[in-house]
Amino acid sequence: MEQTVQFAKGLEGVIAGESTICKIDGEKGQLYYRGYPIQELAEKTTFEETTYLLLYGELPNRDESVVFSAKMRNARDLSPAVLEMIRNFPEKSHPMELLQSVIAYLSAYVEHKIHHGPHCNCRETLHQVAQLASVVAAYERIRNGLEYVPPKRNLGHGANFLYMLRGEEPTESEGKIMDSALVMHAEHSFNASTFTARVIASTQSTCYSSISGAIGALYGSLHGGANEKVMVMVDEIGTPQNVVPWLDKTLGEGKKVMGMGHRVYKAKDPRSNLMEAYLKELCEAKGDMTYYDILKTLEVETRKRMEQKGKPVYPNVDFFSGAVYRLLGIPTKLFTPIFAMGRVSGWLAHVLEQRIDNRIYRPKALYNGPEPRSLS
Ligand SMILES: CC(C)(COP(=O)(O)OP(=O)(O)OC[C@H]1O[C@@H](n2cnc3c(N)ncnc32)[C@H](O)[C@@H]1OP(=O)(O)O)[C@@H](O)C(=O)NCCC(=O)NCCS
Incomplete structure (x- = not known):
């Protein structure tokens, strides 16, 4: 007998295969x-x-x-x-x-x-x-x-x-x-x-x-690309002192802080801790802590505001990585x-x-189109 599986938009929550990776x-x-x-x-x-x-x-x-x-x-x-x-x-x-x-x-x-x-x-x-x-x-x-x-x-x-x-x-x-x-x-x-x-x-x-x-x-x-948007945001903010006014305006307009939040992680993305440490190391080597100070203040202030709203968000891997790449000279x-x-x-x-253990992927669609009809 054919097993029916509930429709889940974007396959959210659906187990689509087994993996040991x-x-x-x-x-x-x-x-x-x-x-x-x-x-x-x-x-x-x-x-x-x-x-x-x-x-x-x-x-x-x-x-x-x-x-x-x-x-x-x-x-x-x-x-x-x-x-x-x-x-x-x-x-x-x-x-x-x-x-x-x-x-x-x-x-x-x-x-x-x-x-x-x-x-x-x-x-x-x-x-x-x-x-x-x-x-x-x-x-x-x-x-x-x-x-x-x-x-x-x-x-x-x-x-x-x-x-x-x-x-x-x-x-x-x-x-x-x-x-x-x-x-x-x-x-x-x-x-x-x-x-x-x-x-x-x-x-x-x-x-x-x-x-x-x-x-x-x-x-x-x-999918890709959030770290690009983080750097647009960092450039717009410009100085650590401008983080709070920028953030209040951005959240007030209902916009999101790029590089924060994740569909899967409901705690800090473990990769963001390492990226943060690398950013600090590169800023120290350059003798200019601006990127680190902007992002760290932005993280703290965003978390504070989102926790007050009961919607905690944490940095994901993209939050610090864009600044790391820029300091490595990568456009x-x-x-x-x-x-x-x-x-x-x-x-x-x-x-x-x-x-x-292959089987060709072939899901079904929930058909919402016209009922069968004729050209005549
Ligand atoms: C990644 C992302 C899409 C996860 O989405 P999600 O799991 O569906 O979480 P939601 O969008 O449902 O978030 C729940 C609430 O927190 C808010 N929120 C989530 N991330 C936020 C962020 N970065 N800045 C401000 N608010 C945020 C949402 O607006 C939502 O509020 P609402 O209930 O008033 O609508 C989302 O956090 C996001 O857009 N982040 C910024 C882009 C980003 O960094 N993407 C890279 C992901 S690796």
């Missing part, structure tokens, strides 16, 4: 990848190790780590054809549109086959994880009339991205912060882009199609592409998991 405890504000808390992973592992953890289920031992990192680093350099594509891409396009197209294009450069089982060559080549960061860096340089900077194999993933973007090596601390930010963005369960990747994987399409589709989903303003339009550079590891882990 990520656990979120929204009430306690905890996030785990394969059982490890995000705080520990972001502080003690590299993005390459976290990618291995997401794809294989366990952290690599020393030998595995060496082999895996070497494979990923070997896959970083962009081919002349991809560089040509970046140069020829319409100038006004958003970098997310370029990323989506490049990933689809890259599939032509690997053994092209439709996969009928859990194993595919994405574990072997790590092509997409490695190349995304290089494409983002190359996009920015080429748009600014600068030469492509080839990757350096002795640098970790985050540090190499900053090197390819700037043309000079970042400090050790900057490289660590960038790497850690990618770890924090790597996975977040069945969000819209990950679900998109799994739906495409469920049709037995290629992992390149899954990632290209996921990038398209992330491009939407309801605002690259914030969502950076999200994709981290999340690609989680997307691939979900593609592989989907293939293990």
Whole structure:
């Protein structure tokens, strides 16, 4: 007998699949990848190790780590054809549109086959994880009339991205912060882009199609992009002294404070604590605490006002990350592409998991259209 499931707009509360990759405890504000808390992973592992953890289920031992990192680093350099594509891409396009197209294009450069089982060559080549960061860096340089900077194999993933973007090596601390930010963005369960990747994987399409589709989903303003809006807000506020008048006006007009609140977390997003610490470190290194002071005052004052209304809100990962990226010298339009550079590891882990016990996704619609009728 056919089982009927209640209609839930946006699939809210619906369990759409099983997964062993990520656990979120929204009430306690905890996030785990394969059982490890995000705080520990972001502080003690590299993005390459976290990618291995997401794809294989366990952290690599020393030998595995060496082999895996070497494979990923070997896959970083962009081919002349991809560089040509970046140069020829319409100038006004958003970098997310370029990323989506490049990933689809890259599939032509690997053994092209439709996969009928859990194993595919994405574990072997790590092509997409490695190349995304290089494409983002190359996009920015080429748009600014600068030469492509080839990757350096002795640098970790985050540090190499900053090197390819700037043309000079970042400090050790900057490289660590960038790497850690990618770890924090790597996975977040069945969000819209990950679900998109799994739906495409469920049709037995290629992992390149899954990632290209996921990038398209992330491009939407309801998914990626809140940290861009946080920086618009910070620029508008300008000084720590202006936080309170700005906030009272904004809340008075019924507007939201960007980077605060979350659909899943009903406590402070664990990633925002780390981002806050990184922002403080970068502001101290620069000798200018303005961004930190604005955001910290904004957090305290917003929480106070929302608690008085009985609607507590807390900072999410985007609240401090935009300022962190800006202090690393990253332009605002690259914030969502950076999200994709981290999340690609989680997307691939979900593609592989989907293939293990696959069933094509095929929900039903609640039909509200006209009753059957005739043309005559
Ligand atoms: C993320 C978000 C959509 C979560 O939404 P949600 O779980 O549906 O929470 P709600 O919108 O129902 O919030 C409950 C109440 O708190 C208010 N609220 C939530 N977040 C708020 C914020 N950032 N600033 C001011 N008020 C906020 C809502 O207006 C709502 O009040 P109401 O009952 O008078 O309408 C929401 O918090 C938001 O828009 N935040 C800002 C954008 C952002 O940072 N997005 C990135 C998310 S990772």
